[in-house]
Amino acid sequence: VCFGQELILPERINKAVGENVVITPIRIPDPPHQYIRWSFNTFNNTILSGSPGGITILPLYTNRVHLNTSTLALELRNLSDSDTGQYTLEVQTPAKPFTDVTSLYVFGVADGNGDSLSAGAIAGIVIGVLLGLAGISGLIFYFMKGKVMPRTKSSGSKQNEVTHDEQQQDPQYVNMNEVTMRTTYTQMGQTTRPDD
Template sequence: MAARALTCTLTLLVWAGVSLGQLVLPNRQNGAVGGNVEFKPISFPSDTYQVITWRFGETIVIKSISGSVSIPRPEYRGRVSLDINTLALELRNLTMGDTGVYILTADTAASSYSAETTLKVFVNVSGATITGPTGLVIEGNSANLSCDASGTIVTTEWMKNNQKLSPSNNIIFSADNRSVSISAVGRMDSGEYRCTLSNPVSSDSDVFTMTVNYGPDNVRIEGPSEVEERGSVMLLCSAESVPDPRYAWTFNGTNTGVTTDSLTMDQVTFSNSGTYTCTAWNNVTRRETSASHSLVVREIGSLSGGVGSLSAGAIAGIVIGVLLGVALVAGLIVYFTKFAGRPKSSSRGVKQNGATQNGGEHELNYADIRHFQNNQSVLNMGGTSTQTRQGTPAMVRAHRGANQGAKPEAEVTYSEVRK
């Protein structure tokens, strides 16, 4: 397992350009003016070095002989130091003149090793500023943005609303990417533009907010088209516009004096029926657009569930239902009037051609009256006569006293009358 790990490590070192037993420095170092940088070998042979020398081109920066360090050039005194154990060189208070190639030489009693690296010194980027349109930007016109700063500028990046800004049909970048031209400007070009200028050791940015003025477009009125008399109504006007538009309302071509986005009316009358027009005006684009809305005032109850709001079919259904109800009630009245008083027949105490009293209660008895000719027959019982026509049975009520056991005033006799 350890052997495998060592093999992987060696492979990575070879890929990185590192060979065991050799002196290797980073390919490139970056530094900022006034800053510090350290040149430290990635690898070096494990040996005793008698002489260690760092050069800038052909100029000796610092040198160590048997542990004794010397700085021959005055421009490096107080700015450089050497670590004889790691062979690292530290260079402080960098200037643009320090940019170049640095060479390290390490000598032992038997061998000499050498490696080099490159230093690039940059001036820190500062004071980034975006210059944009100074006047109002109106849709359809053009706009130019440029970005600048002090220092060494290597890259320039543009962002809009935190998204990378890329070239398109109406967005063109300059060759150095420091300027952006937008033509023709649209409402979607409004937003926050950020420019970032940078180099390997520093960066700075600035923000410019661009507002594109447009409209008014798509003017529309929202509100009811019908309202009942003495009701209330509100019409709301809206438009797509930057800045927000001014509004004006007219009724059938006459100015109402209302200059807000809403028009409210209470206790409306039929005279309020007509056409309402909303005009939106943008004082920056100097444009105006209108929309109209028709309002009809109806009679009270016509919109809130009154009869006037029913269809002809619904009215016909109601009339038919009422007539059927009246007919049903009339039929019930006739039925109960005609049949409710008819007595029920009883077989208790009844004998043919005779009468039997039953506990002093009221009792119905029947007489079978037949006619054998077309003449009428008269049955007289207690002064009351009952006439019958041919083939019709007569029904006679026998009246008894209300109190049980009372003597009946009259006795009813049933007989068959024949002629």
């Protein structure tokens, strides 16, 4: 905590249900502090107030709060989601009054009793469901793509036909050996086949 001629509280504090929080001012006015007051959400909802030597804690907060009179830090114990809101600190000095506001956000369930889920748990569930749906969609696309594509026969091949006769010759391939042999012997300088 720094001293000066201003009052500055942290901007925002995040805590879980069941935890404790200490709202410590970043900067407080120079002493002496004649009057200190912490309030919740409205100026009328006082948590504690009084001079540093005589602080009064309201019944709703008895045994739940503590004030450090040197740093003006407010400790709230055993937080519940109803503690979410704005906290205002007022400090009266001989020179002038100072006021600042901070926000406390209490989330989730610290004790795991299952009443609600934290934001992280909800995000994890949503991401898991989306990934699962994407995976299933990908598999469906993959298998459907394989069934939609028609099978084609290679031209001239009789292998895929059920009534294939081994003695039957494909007219496109009948003289293939003869053509290959003639070409080979022509390249070697012979014009006739050796068995002619």
